[in-house]
Amino acid sequence: xxxxxxxxDPITRIEGHLRIEAKADNGRITDAWxxxxxxxxxxxxxxxxxPRDAWAYTQRICGVCTVxxxxxxxxxxxxxxxxxxxxxxxxxxxxxHGMQFVQDHVIHFYHLHAxxxxxxxxxxxxxxxxxxxxxxxxxxxxxxxxxxxxxxKDRLAKFVSSGQLGIFTNGYWGHPAYKLPPEANLMAVxxxxxxxxxxxxxxxxxxxxxxxxxHPNFLVGGMASAINLEGTATINAERMTDIxxxxxxxxxxxxxxxxxxxxxxxxxxxxxxxxGGGVKNYLAVGEFPEGRIDELxxxxxxxxxxxxxxxxxxxxxxxxxxxxFITSSWYEYxxxxxxxxxxxxxxxxAKYAGPPTPWTYLQDEKKYSWLKSPxxxxxPMEVGPLARMLVAYAxxxxxxxxxxxxxxxKLGVGPAALYSTLGRTAARGIETVLLARRMNHWxxxxxxxxKGGDTQTFAAEKWEPETWPATARGYGYLDAPRGALxxxxxxxxxxxxxxxxxxxxxxxxxxxxxxxxxxxxxxxLADNHPLVDPERPLEILRTVHSFDPCMACGVHVLDATxxxxxxxxxx
Numbered sequence: 001x002x003x004x005x006x007x008x009d010p011i012t013r014i015e016g017h018l019r020i021e022a023k024a025d026n027g028r029i030t031d032a033w034x035x036x037x038x039x040x041x042x043x044x045x046x047x048x049x050x051p052r053d054a055w056a057y058t059q060r061i062c063g064v065c066t067v068x069x070x071x072x073x074x075x076x077x078x079x080x081x082x083x084x085x086x087x088x089x090x091x092x093x094x095x096x097h098g099m100q101f102v103q104d105h106v107i108h109f110y111h112l113h114a115x116x117x118x119x120x121x122x123x124x125x126x127x128x129x130x131x132x133x134x135x136x137x138x139x140x141x142x143x144x145x146x147x148x149x150x151x152x153k154d155r156l157a158k159f160v161s162s163g164q165l166g167i168f169t170n171g172y173w174g175h176p177a178y179k180l181p182p183e184a185n186l187m188a189v190x191x192x193x194x195x196x197x198x199x200x201x202x203x204x205x206x207x208x209x210x211x212x213x214x215h216p217n218f219l220v221g222g223m224a225s226a227i228n229l230e231g232t233a234t235i236n237a238e239r240m241t242d243i244x245x246x247x248x249x250x251x252x253x254x255x256x257x258x259x260x261x262x263x264x265x266x267x268x269x270x271x272x273x274x275x276g277g278g279v280k281n282y283l284a285v286g287e288f289p290e291g292r293i294d295e296l297x298x299x300x301x302x303x304x305x306x307x308x309x310x311x312x313x314x315x316x317x318x319x320x321x322x323x324x325f326i327t328s329s330w331y332e333y334x335x336x337x338x339x340x341x342x343x344x345x346x347x348x349x350a351k352y353a354g355p356p357t358p359w360t361y362l363q364d365e366k367k368y369s370w371l372k373s374p375x376x377x378x379x380p381m382e383v384g385p386l387a388r389m390l391v392a393y394a395x396x397x398x399x400x401x402x403x404x405x406x407x408x409x410k411l412g413v414g415p416a417a418l419y420s421t422l423g424r425t426a427a428r429g430i431e432t433v434l435l436a437r438r439m440n441h442w443x444x445x446x447x448x449x450x451k452g453g454d455t456q457t458f459a460a461e462k463w464e465p466e467t468w469p470a471t472a473r474g475y476g477y478l479d480a481p482r483g484a485l486x487x488x489x490x491x492x493x494x495x496x497x498x499x500x501x502x503x504x505x506x507x508x509x510x511x512x513x514x515x516x517x518x519x520x521x522x523x524x525l526a527d528n529h530p531l532v533d534p535e536r537p538l539e540i541l542r543t544v545h546s547f548d549p550c551m552a553c554g555v556h557v558l559d560a561t562x563x564x565x566x567x568x569x570x571x
Contacts, residue, residue: 003030005361006534010037011544012170013112015064016551018509020521020540021363024531029540032518032525033363034509036371036551039330043348046499051077051491052220052463058487058501059215062552066206066214067100068480069487069501069553076487077220080474083463086456089222091446092209094288095243096216097478098439099205102250104481105385105432106258110188110195113425113545116538117265118188119178120168124156126186134183138260143194144187152190172536179268188265191257202250208239222458227450240447247443251436262429263410266422273413276421276543278524279380282306282387283507285317285486287479288438300438301431301479304391305376309419311394319475319486322502324372328511330354331372338514340375343488344473346500373510373519374502382520383483383507384547385428386418399437403430421524424546465494480504482548503553521547 006029009019019035042061046054054077059070071093078085085093128150135144159165180188203213209225210216217224228234286303304314323340326333332351333339341347353367362368374381381387392400407426408415417423462468468491476487483504490498510519518526521544530539 004534005363006531006537006540007361008537008540011541011549013115013541013545014549014551015062016505016549016553018544018549018551019362020525020544021361022525022531022537022540023363024534027530027532029525029529029531031363032522033368034371034511034519034521034525034544035362035369036505036509038551039350039352039370041348041350042501043346043499046496049496050494051080051489051496054487054489054496054499055218055220058499059218061501061503062550063214064104065100065480065482065550065553067097067216068478068485070216070218071097072476072478072480072485072487072501073489074218074220074476075478076474076476076489077491078474079476080472080489080491081220081462081468083221083459083461085222086454086459088227088446088449088454089225089457089459090289091442091449092223092225092457093218094290094442095439095446096206096209098288098435098442099202099246099250101435101481102254102432102439103199103203105428106195106254107199108428108481108548109258109262109425110192112548114188114192114261114265115168115171116542116545117178117269118180118185118192119173119175120156120165120171120185120189121160121173122178122180122182123153123186123189124160124182126153126182128153128186131183131186131190135187138264139256141256141260143190149186149190152193153186156189172538175533175536175538177530177532177538180265184264184268188261191261194257195253198249198253202246202253205243205246208235208243219458221460221463222456225457227455227457229450240450244443247436247439250439254432254436259429259433262426263407266411266426269422270411270413270417272422272542273411273417273420275528275530276424276524276546277419277527278520278522279382279518280307280309280419281376281379281381282390283317283376283381283383283484284388284391285319285477285479285484286391287388288442290442301388302391302395302397303477303479304395305381306387306390306394307379311390311415314391314394319477321377322374322486323378324374324502324506325513326367326372327514328367329369329372330367343486343500343502344490344498346488346498348500369509369511371506371510373513374507375513380510380513380517380519380523381484381507383479383504384424385431385481385483386424387483388479389427389430390418399434400430403433421543421546428548468494471497482550482553483507501553503550505547505550505553508547509549509551521549 011018055070055073132146206213286299288300291298
């Protein structure tokens with residue numbers, strides 16, 4: 001019997017455009033290909049610009065990752081110019097980035113990933129009173145009432161009776177892979193709706209410190225966040241009280257709604273603890289500097305490398321070991337397709353050689369993606385929450401070890417369960433709890449510094465071009481919600497000469513390298529992976545969504561020839 005070829009294009013509930021092709025035989029995926037179908041061109045846009053403006057351009061890589069590229073870019077330029085930001089600025093960046101993590105992970109669970117496990121139509125069979133009892137057994141969240149669940153059920157019934165499901169349209173509802181009872185499905189749908197309002201509330205922290213969201217303002221050398229507790233046009237006592245309350249509401253929702261839901265849903269899908277592990281190497285560049293002004297590389301989430309799933313040793317991370325390959329990518333290097341280039345020498349030269357028609361299988365082509373293939377010391381690496389929690393666990397991070405142990409105990413599974421689709425999703429929840437709690441620490445530290453008379457948020461030294469060297473190079477690390485992010489900048493005569501980004505979804509979704517070694521998406525889909533119905537590939541969505549793809553970060557929207565794609569005018 002010939003293997004079945006399956007194409008999912010586009011993968012929905014992600015940012016950007018992703019195509020997955022797979023081969024399946026006897027209900028199992030035997031091989032897979034991940035293809036990003038937009039050209040990446042931000043590096044070309046950056047050339048010749050003022051490096052102090054780089055954050056504003058790179059931040060527009062994505063409308064979801066509204067903070068991470070700006071911070072990485074600022075760090076790259078600050079590294080190149082030897083700028084050390086004030087402690088207050090670092091704490092503000094931690095608060096802004098921390099809330100980005102918390103909001104992003106909750107949104108991912110409910111609005112991008114949960115519907116792979118939750119059957120919306122099954123919720124119509126639920127008893128609201130029984131749903132309330134189930135929810136009350138999991139947490140003290142005050143909205144877990146029979147009345148609220150009844151209202152949600154009525155709203156769903158109206159959608160269905162009208163012949164459409166609104167925001168829940170186009171799901172594989174009724175798929176045999178769904179296992180939750182109706183009451184659990186209704187509970188999850190109700191919390192899905194609550195999360196929409198919650199995230200809009202707590203992300204206002206960005207507007208307080210950065211002026212707006214999405215794309216809050218940043219500043220090379222610190223933050224453009226003037227502090228005067230008695231002022232009216234600055235960050236004052238009232239605004240700081242607002243921030244404290246947002247952090248409280250964020251933590252409460254995470255601990256009383258999101259995390260209990262995640263653990264409860266996971267308990268019905270323990271078989272997925274042995275599915276979708278993929279590559280066995282994990283990379284975390286670390287995040288949230290907490291040291292003194294002279295040691296801002298002391299991190300709350302540690303950096304390091306895990307090789308071959310061996311948690312007995314955390315290998316040091318060396319950014320010099322990062323290289324990008326284009327054997328399977330629509331690019332060309334002057335040194336040829338076999339070359340691997342470090343980002344300081346990186347090239348972004350598009351050479352599209354795609355299929356003659358959209359219906360051709362890309363798996364039959366030598367080059368099949370706009371993503372490059374990043375490798376660390378020649379190895380593919382998974383990045384993201386799972387990598388960070390593994391590195392934290394193996395590094396002896398006390399809070400991470402305690403929470404990982406608690407979750408494994410509740411699910412009744414061993415540590416090996418982490419290397420899976422389910423483990424990837426659980427790690428994201430564990431990290432969210434840790435960061436929602438840590439936000440209070442950064443807030444208290446900022447308040448203490450302000451009360452002590454320190455309101456400095458910007459370091460002006462070395463900011464003017466006449467103080468810069470003729471040439472300079474800098475690297476900006478950042479662990480974003482989706483994983484390890486790096487920005488590399490070369491400054492020549494006050495302008496950007498070269499700029500390269502290696503982003504989380506490039507690490508995870510990149511295609512095969514010159515040795516034919518798969519990237520993490522591809523390897524995970526071929527790892528003991530079921531596919532019950534090729535016409536309704538729900539299982540593919542589960543594993544791909546567990547990585548939380550953001551293809552806009554990996555391949556930015558430009559025509560491969562540099563032509564204008566579209567133009568929007570305001571009349």
